[in-house]
Amino acid sequence: MKADWHVHSCLSPCASLDMSPDRIAREAAARGLDMVALTDHNSARNAPAFAACCRRHGVLPLFGLEAVTSEECHVLALFDNLAAAAEMDAWVSAALPPVPLDAERFGDQPVVDEHGVILEQIEILLLSATGRSLEETGRRTRELGGLFIPSHIDRPSFSIESQIGFLPPGPYDALEVSPAHAGAYRTRYPDHPVIVSSDAHVPEAIGSAFFDLAADGPAVSELRAALRQRRLRIHT
Amino acid sequence: MKASDVATLDGVETVQPDYENRDILAGYASDLLSDVMAHAPEGCLLITIQAHGNTVSVASLAGAAGVMICNRRPIPDDMIAAARAERLPLFRTARNQFEMSCLLGGLLSARE
Ligand SMILES: [Zn+2]
Ligand SMILES: [Zn+2]
Numbered sequence: 001m002k003a004d005w006h007v008h009s010c011l012s013p014c015a016s017l018d019m020s021p022d023r024i025a026r027e028a029a030a031r032g033l034d035m036v037a038l039t040d041h042n043s044a045r046n047a048p049a050f051a052a053c054c055r056r057h058g059v060l061p062l063f064g065l066e067a068v069t070s071e072e073c074h075v076l077a078l079f080d081n082l083a084a085a086a087e088m089d090a091w092v093s094a095a096l097p098p099v100p101l102d103a104e105r106f107g108d109q110p111v112v113d114e115h116g117v118i119l120e121q122i123e124i125l126l127l128s129a130t131g132r133s134l135e136e137t138g139r140r141t142r143e144l145g146g147l148f149i150p151s152h153i154d155r156p157s158f159s160i161e162s163q164i165g166f167l168p169p170g171p172y173d174a175l176e177v178s179p180a181h182a183g184a185y186r187t188r189y190p191d192h193p194v195i196v197s198s199d200a201h202v203p204e205a206i207g208s209a210f211f212d213l214a215a216d217g218p219a220v221s222e223l224r225a226a227l228r229q230r231r232l233r234i235h236t
Numbered sequence: 237m238k239a240s241d242v243a244t245l246d247g248v249e250t251v252q253p254d255y256e257n258r259d260i261l262a263g264y265a266s267d268l269l270s271d272v273m274a275h276a277p278e279g280c281l282l283i284t285i286q287a288h289g290n291t292v293s294v295a296s297l298a299g300a301a302g303v304m305i306c307n308r309r310p311i312p313d314d315m316i317a318a319a320r321a322e323r324l325p326l327f328r329t330a331r332n333q334f335e336m337s338c339l340l341g342g343l344l345s346a347r348e
Contacts, residue, residue, distance in 0.1 A: 157286060
């Protein structure tokens with residue numbers, strides 16, 4: 001299955017307001033993606049709407065978030081069910097500093113329903129680092145049955161390499177790198193599967209990078225096994 | 237001292253020259269933006285290696301008077317554009333954070 005596991009909705013302040021869950025699912029289906037993960041910064045609040053929209057457009061969803069650890073590393077926590085994503089969301093939001101959103105500077109943070117109707121605006125800045133470390137965030141993700149994947153580890157900001165300087169041991173299901181570096185990073189980290197994704201913040205970017213995973217279904221256990229056995233091919 | 241005085245220091249390059257020339261009241265050296273957000277004092281020169289657009293947003297929120305990028309790190313265009321939009325001076329030096337902090341600290345205490 002063709003998978004793009006890193007897409008932001010309108011809930012992320014830095015993402016376009018055109019990124020409604022419906023638009024994401026529709027664009028993903030139009031581009032032939034089989035599976036898409038919704039990964040807003042420090043929040044999974046748009047996951048319920050995303051579930052409905054993926055059903056409507058025939059796309060397999062993963063529900064998750066891109067957590068910002070206390071070290072300011074971005075990491076993906078991905079779940080195959082809404083209940084676990086909601087628990088992760090609660091754990092992360094409880095550790096967000098109470099910095100009010102400056103929407104002029106950072107953008108809006110609307111929670112929407114499956115039709116794009118705004119239900120709520122999150123008033124606390126979602127881009128802040130949480131008080132949870134990389135190690136704690138990995139442990140919690142796995143406790144809740146999720147896939148744990150450090151984001152864009154090759155980037156010069158908000159990545160494991162930029163913030164820590166090396167890859168500490170951890171329960172990584174894969175490492176996400178920029179498409180241009182996929183080959184080099186497979187050599188650098190032979191013990192971990194390497195994936196690429198779009199990190200889309202605008203509709204045009206959805207599926208601009210993806211990977212092909214030979215998995216028998218969308219359950220996390222099966223996805224983890226497929227990654228481990230390197231049943232994957234990268235497309236950029 | 238003013239932001240424009242920082243611009244004249246030896247080995248300091250002005251990357252974004254269209255700025256509000258505020259008083260530099262202090263320095264703050266940090267590479268963790270959450271820490272900058274929580275603790276950087278109003279009117280400080282932020283001394284950091286975090287060369288990206290979010291640094292400008294956080295520096296502005298904290299009320300910093302300027303940003304100094306150390307170790308001559310490459311500065312992406314979106315960071316320069318963000319600084320221009322905030323009219324925040326953006327400087328760069330080959331010094332590291334310690335060396336830059338010492339230099340600024342000496343200048344600030346000499347003027348007291
Ligand atoms: Zn990220
Ligand atoms: Zn992202």
